[in-house]
Each structure stands twice: as structure tokens, then as C-alpha cells.
Amino acid sequence: MERHSDAETVSGDDPVGESVDDAAQARRDSRPSGHVDEADSAGADDSELTQPRLGLVGWLRWIWRQLTSMRTALFLLLLLAVAAVPGSLVPQHTSDPNGVAQYKLAHPVLYPILDKLQVFDTYTSVWFSAIYLLLFVSLVGCVIPRIKHHLEALRARPPRTPARLQRMAGYRVRVLKGMASDGTASDVLRARQTAITEAQRLLKASGYRTVVLETTRDASVSAERGYLRETGNIVFHAALVGILVAVGIGGGYSYTGQRIVVDGQSFVNTLVNYDSFNPGRFVETSALSPYSITLRSLDVKYESKNKNALGSPLDYTAHVTATQNGRSAQRTIKVNEPLGIGGTNVYLLGNGYAPVITVRDPSGHEVFHDSIPFPSQDANLTSQGVVKVPDGLKQQLGMIGFFYPTAMKLPSGAYTSSYPDTRDPMLGLTVYAGDLGLDKGTPVSVYALDIDKLTELAGPGAKQPGIDLRPGQTKDLPNGLGTVTFDGVKRFVSLDIHHDPTQLWMLLFAALVLGGLLTSLFVPRRRLWVKAIAQPDGSLRLEYAGLARGEDPRLDAAVASVAERHIARLTGSPAGRGTDQTT
Amino acid sequence: MLDTLSQAFIYVAMGLYAIAFVAFALDLARRSARVTIPESVPSAVSRRARVADDIVFVEAGAVAQGADAVGSDAGAAGGTAIATAVAPDGQSSRGGAISRLSSRIENDVQRGRATSTSLRVAMALTTTGWAFHLFADIFRGVAAGRVPWANMWEFSMTATLIIVGIFLLANLRFDLRYLGTFVLGFVCLVLMLATTVYYVPVVPLPPALQSYWLVIHILVAMLGTAFFALGFGLAVAQLFQVRREHRVAQNLPTRLRFLGTLPKSDTLESLAYRVTIVGFIFWTFTLIAGAIWAEKAWGSYWSWDTKEVWTFIVWVVYAGYIHARATRGWRGTRSAWLAIVGFSAVLFNFGVVNVFFHGLHSYSGLS
Ligand code: HEM
Secondary structure (H helix, E strand, C coil): CHHHHHHHHHCCCCHHHCCCCHHHHHHHCCCCCCECCCCCCCHHHHHHHHCCCCHHHHHHHHHHHHHCCHHHHHHHHHHHHHHHCHHHHCCCCCCCHHHHHHHHHHCCCHHHHHHHCCHHHHHHCHHHHHHHHHHHHHHHHHHHHHHHHHHHHHHCCCCCCCCCHHHCEEEEEEEEECCCCCCCHHHHHHHHHHHHHHHHHHHHHCCCEEEEEECCCCEEEEEEECHHHHHHHHHHHHHHHHHHHHHHHHHHHCEEEEEEEECCCEEECCHHHCCEEEECCCCCHHHCCCEEEEEEEEEEEECCCCHHHCCCEEEEEEEEEEEECCEEEEEEEECCECEEECCEEEEEEEEEEEEEEEEECCCCCEEEEEECCECECCCCCCEEEEEEECCCCCCCEEEEEEEECEEEECCCCCEEECCCCCCECEEEEEEEEECCCCCCCCCCCCCCCCHHHEEEEECCCCCECCEEECCCCEEECHHHCCEEEEEEEEEEEEEEEEECCCHHHHHHHHHHHHHHHHHHHHCCEEEEEEEEEECCCCCEEEEEEEEEECCCCCHHHHHHHHHHHHHHHHHCCCCCCCCCCCC | CHHHHHHHHHHHHHHHHHHHHHHHHHHHHHHHHHCCCHHHCCCHHHHHHCCCCCEEEEECCCCCCCCCCCCCCHHHCCCCCCEEECCCCCCCCCCCCHHHHHHHHHHHHHCCCCCCHHHHHHHHHHHHHHHHHHHHHHHHHHHHCCCCCCCHHHHHHHHHHHHHHHHHHHHHHCCCHHHHHHHHHHHHHHHHHHHHHHCCCCCCCCHHHCCHHHHHHHHHHHHHHHHHHHHHHHHHHHHHHHHHHHHHHCCCCCCCHHHHHCCCHHHHHHHHHHHHHHHHHHHHHHHHHHHHHHHHHCCCCCCCCHHHHHHHHHHHHHHHHHHHHCECCCCCHHHHHHHHHHHHHHHHHHHHHHHHCCCCCCCCCCC
16 A cells, blocks of 8 residues: 555654754745745855855856846846836837927937937837846746756655644644544554544545655654645746747747728738838748738718717728638628738728829820828818829829818818718819929838929919819819819728737737736645544544645635544544535 | 716715715724723734644544534534533644744734724725615616726726725625725725716727727726725735834834734735735736737737836736745835835826826727
């Protein structure tokens, strides 16, 4: 029987001679230095400090020890929290470039200083990176020895029962009278053995790892449970490292891009089709996964009943045809429901109006016809865009247009939009002629018009007023250049395409963080001892006690419950109170 | 209509809470009177030192029969087994061991369950107020046709509901009524601020918020906040208690004598810790759920948006708190300060970041 082999191997020593320092011993483990549970040899670090000559290895060891101590971890954590603050107070290049530009104008003195300090790129700055990298070095240095130690602990038996249980938590004694029927020595010993076997069974059933120890004076079960607590802690910390690594790798292999698509148009996932594209360092831009998305329609719903929220958007749904590997499918993209296709996610992040405009020369010949996305300027979707007609007319033509889905004249005579839907759409054009600057070969934004080299022909700055058009209307362009027609308006969507191969890993690590945290904070790690001593009067003295390792507010209750159930078993009474997990 | 009713209920709840606050405060004042010479009352440790071992004698008999062997109510049980409880308090044992703390806590926490009239009134008012509060919240939710936590007004209303709810629940297990003044005071302040500054009528959800993650992410954030709030209260009480204990140890006169009726500082610390780690778990989940949602709604799970940054800061501060509790020289007062800083950051994240910082999270509903 297992019990016997255990007894043989361990019972040799006389436990009376054992150090009373079991508690301290039990706690020492491989906790990082500076841990409260470290044995109270407070001098450990200090003595090293005061040693006169350390030598290089000594110094390195000392530095490593400092770096992986609890105090350093704590210090770096708090430093990380503080270092994260400035990035929230000052606009960041990555998330709010316009904010940074404004900040520069508003704080001409402060800006260069903060810029030098990389405050506008806090989260990629040298100092912020240094803090978290040090923290993670510390973390790794901390976790590796603990893993090693924990693996050993998982294989080891629970340590010997302390000689004097009364120094332990939850200590209680039950004296069983009449266990032995005739009171002979062998009879009492048999009772002792029964008690211990029962205790072992009980503890095993409650998830404890047990070992039975026998001496001439007493027999005892030493039990330990809650190894999962340390496992959880290690998993938690390791998963944090995993997250950091996944973020690092993900940055290199992911890409994001934007593309504006008008009703009826398609987007093909190749580099040239992006309006903007930000690849990670290792992305093969020539090998993006081939697919295309055609926007069939965008459905937009606005609130029209609730007086407090007239015109606020209720729903955006883009109906698209997604084509991949020659197969097409009708899909939808909504704000919280991106479309997953070809290893990328396609998000609907913006939308607006794209007026359809036709320009003809004086002979009626069509020189321009297109739907042009006008980015919106306000909640009622007053939208502004640029029309460029480089060829076909006497002069190059540029127009700045305002589109009002529901036009409303302000007292000043200017227009604005009073509702986001097209209840009374109107297009207002300011017309310029001259050099559009398209021929120089330098890329020019389609959303901007450089009016420096242009002459305003119609608009607030010219003799002739701007051209206002309702859908279907055609008006003459100034200087006899021809005509312009507002054919109608379409919707456009702005799609964000993201590819991040580490996303699932992130999710996995996040789940491990949470799981590790739960186990490490709520699984109690404890030792429990049941000791049986045969007394001269034929009674059996049973002692129970426990030792918490880490926070364990319920230790006392656990000892009490074990005692209760144990006695119940021995006396044959129904287990009654407490949860007997063996039944 | 329902929203108006909801507001009416909130005002009633606030009224009841305000009176409860006064009653809790009165109770603290009464406690001061009760503790005339607090130090003449033996401390839990010294009392326990006099207690004999927990020894119970059990008659087993060769043929044992059904008997309630351990309890002191053995008389009621039949059979041959006779149990004699010797230990007077049947709970603990001789002092000395380091890990004795745990058993002590349960006693210490429950110590002084004694109830004054003002305390009973305060609890009754709080419970009644909570019922009104609950209905106010439900009405708002029904009026809006969704969960009532999609803007700052609703968040304030529901988060305070949860704080009071958890306070009441926790009281079933631990006697935390001495925190009533803090909890009710805090909740009244938040609700007053919210009704005057944060109130917005019911409006439909913008598409970015139409997600089940709204339900999960924010609910968990509120739970986390509630536990952090209790942890904060306990940490503050702990700091006061530490100061008082120092002065007592030096035979100096103590002020705030009601502290004499509260658990000792290490008990308060342990309670604060237990409450705070629950909050921390919820907060961790908030962070993760927020990242998942951000990935769905904004296309990126982390963009260092101001709100994300502050949620992260709060998380790191509390991770610091947990570490501090495990770091020699930091357990006790210093770690308590971290719990206080952490909750301040939570409040800042809600009250200041939402309103004054701009970022992707512009969902306060205020304009
Ligand atoms: C990114 C940095 C870190 C974070 C966010 C972090 C977070 C946490 C959290 C939340 C806990 C409590 C949950 C648990 O026990 O698993 C914890 C515990 C612990 N951490 Fe860390 N940690 C970090 C780095 C470190 C480092 C560098 C060390 C080593 C010096 C360390 C050592 C420990 C130890 C020993 C515990 C257990 C505390 C106890 O015994 O109660 N941690 N950490």
C-alpha cells in the first residue's frame, strides 16, 4: 500500500527534532526577493550590498537580483502608470494628427520641447518603451526560476508534518475515546492507523496531495493543495509576455488601409487600389490576398421621431458583393459587424454623399462625368468636395463644391444643411480656372484644390455668384466654358481594411491572463495536517492544523471542516454538516 | 413618460439615501460615545490568548451510531457518542503562529454586530432607497428600450445602484455597516452631480454603440468600479485605524474614537484586499472586452485612445497594489495608498476623461 511505502521513506527521522521554522521554510519557495513571504532574513540583499568586493560576476548577479526583485517590479509598474499619463493629456501623432498640428499653433514655445521629449508619440517613445521593456525583462527573470521551482514542487511530496502543530493556523484537537475496544497497545495502534487512513482518504478526495508519516510517537497525514494557484500566477505572467510578443510580431506582419467606395463601384484588394496604406515591416505588399468588394448600396436610417435626437444616425448597412476565388456572395458590413474576407477584416468606418456631376463643352460634348465623394463636415452632413476637369475645355477647370442634403438658407445668405438625409438636396459650386497643377507628375490629393494659381470665375470672390444646382439641373459655366449638370447624388462608404495575423493569439493570451488571474487569486494554496497520537489511556488524540500560503481567508474554516468530516467518518455518524466530497 | 417616472424615483432614492447617510453618520458619532475607554477592552489577540485550545472529546464507542460528534449540541443527538465541547469559543487556538490572521479576521469582522437604532434605521432606509433606485433604473431602461448604461447619466445611475447593492450584499457576510457613511455619502454626491450635470433625455444609440459588448463591457466596468469603491472605503478606514493604533501604542490620546469599534487595521486591510482583487478581475475583463469591442467597432483593438489609456493606468495601478501587498515594506499603509490612488484614477477616468478629453469614446451624451 502506498501508505506504507510513504511511511518507510519518510518516517526515519524523528520529527521532534525538526526546526520550528516550518512556516518560514514553507514560504521561502522561490519567491522573488523582497516578497513578503520571503524568510525573514532581511539582510539577504543588504549583506551583499555591504560586501566590499563583488567582482564583475558579482555585480552582474547583484544587478540581476535587483532587477528581478518585487520592489523593482512594483517600482516599474508604478512608473509605467505615471508614464502613460502624458500621452492622454496631449494629442498623439498616431491617433490625432490634426490635434498635434493645432497644439503646435497654440503652444509655440512648449511644442518643440514636448516634441523633443517624444510626448506626441508617448507610447512609442524611447522612455515609455524602456520602462515596459525593463518591466518585461524583470518579469521574465522573475517567472523562469518560478517555473523551474514550481515544476519541482509539482513532483515533490508535501513536506513533513511539523512537530508542534499548535503553532499552526486553525489548530484544533479532537480526543476520541473508545476507539479501541480493549485498550491494548496494538488495538490503539490499529485505531490510530484507521484514523490516519481515513484522514488521507478524506483529504485526497478534497483535492489534496497527501503523504502519511509514522513515528513511534504519532502518525500523521501531511497534505497540500492549491498548486494551481502558483500555476495560475505563472500562466498569468507568461501570458503577459505573450501579449507583448504578439503585439511586437503583429506590428511587423499586419497592414491597414483605407479606401473610399461609391455606390456601384468596386474595391479590389491590391496595393494600387488603396487611398492610403500602412504596411508592417514584413508585409509582402505584392501578395495581398486577392478579393474584391462591390458596393451595391448603403442603407442609412436617421431618427425622425424622437425630438431630442432628430437626425441622429440609427443604422448604417452597406450591402456588398464580395468576390473571392471566382465566387461571389452577397454580404453586409455594419459598424459593429466587419466583414471577414481573405484574412482581412473590412470595416465600415465612414460614409457620405457623392454628387454625380457632368461637365460639357459649349458644343454639348461631355468632357467630365463622375460621382465624387464629398467628405462631410458636420452632423447634418454638409459636405465639401473638389471637382477637377483638366481636359476638354479651353481652360483647366477646378470647382469647390458644397453639398447640402437638406439645404437651408441662413440669414447671412449662405446655406447649411439642416438634416442629414436628402430631403432637399442642393449643390453649390465655386468655379476656378487656370493651372490645376496635375501635369507636373507630383501626386496631388483629389480632395484638395490649390487655388493659388487659379482664378475664381464664379463664387463669393468673383463678380459672378457661385452656381447652385438642384438634382437634374444644368447651368452655364462662366466665360462660356460650357455647362455643368448635377445629375443626382450617390452614397459612398469609407472602408478600412485590416490584416493582423496575431489577433487570435492576442485573444488566446488575453484569455490566459484572465484565467491565470482567477486561479491565482482565488485558488487557496494551503497545507493541512492531521496527526493521530495514541494516548496511554486508550484514547486517540487527533490534531488538525493548516498553513496558508498566500492569501487564504478561509483556512480556519477548511481545517474545521476537515476535522468535522473526519470525526464523522470515524464515529460513523452521518457526515452531516460540511460538504463531504467523497460521497 | 417612463423616463419622468424614472427621474421621480431617483429623487426619492436620493432623499432616502441622504437620510440614511445622516443616520450612518449618527451611528458613528454614537460609537464614539460607546467607546469610552476603548483600550480597556481587551484586544482580540489578548482575549484569544486566554482561550484554551479547541479541544473536543468524542465518545466513539466500538459500534458508533449516528451522533453529531463535533457540535456542542450533542445532547440533541441520540446514540452512544457523547461530545463535550471544552473550548469556550469553539473557534480558535493559542496565539503565536503567523498565519493566525485568517481565523482572526472572520471573528474580527463579525465583532460588534451589535446594532444601534440609528444603524438599523440607516440600513432600512438604504434598502428602501435601493428599491426605488432599482425601479428608477429599470424604468429608464424600458423607456430607452435597452440596457440603462449607454451614457454618463445612465452609467452614474446604474453604477451607484450596483455600489449600494454590493454594499448591502456584502453586509450579509461581513459587517461593513461602518462604511455606510462613506458609501451613502459617495453615492449621494455622485447622484447629485449626475442629476444636475449629466442628465440627458432618452436618445437612440448611435450605431457604434449597438453591440452586445455594450452590455458586457460596461456592466463589468461598473461591477469593477463598485468593488474598487468599497476597497477604497476600506483602505481609507485602514489608514485611519493605523494612525489610531500608533497613537494608542504610544499612549497618546486618540481622536475619531468610533474607530475603536471598527475592526483592527490588518483586518480592514485584508478585507480591502479581498474586495479589491474582485474589482481587479472585473477590471481586467473590462479591459479585454473593451479591446475586443474596439476591434469590432473601430477596427483596432488598441489605439491608445484617452479612455483606453486611463483604463490601462487604473489597471496598472491596481496591479501595483497587488504587488505592493506582496512586497516587503509595502504591505500595510503604502499599499493602502495605492488602492486610494487607483480609485481616484477610476473617478478621474469617468468624471474628467469622459467630459474634457476627446477621443474615440465620445459617448457621454453631453454636448
Ligand atoms: C507587466 C508586469 C506585471 C504585471 C502587469 C503583473 C501583474 C500581477 C498581478 C495582477 C498579480 C496578481 C495575480 C497573480 O497572483 O497572478 C501579480 C502577482 C505577482 N507578481 Fe506580477 N506582474 C508583473 C510583473 C511582475 C514581476 C516583474 C515580478 C517579479 C519580480 C512579479 C511577481 C509577482 C508575484 C511574486 C506575484 C504573486 C504575489 C503574491 O504572492 O501574492 N510580477 N502580478
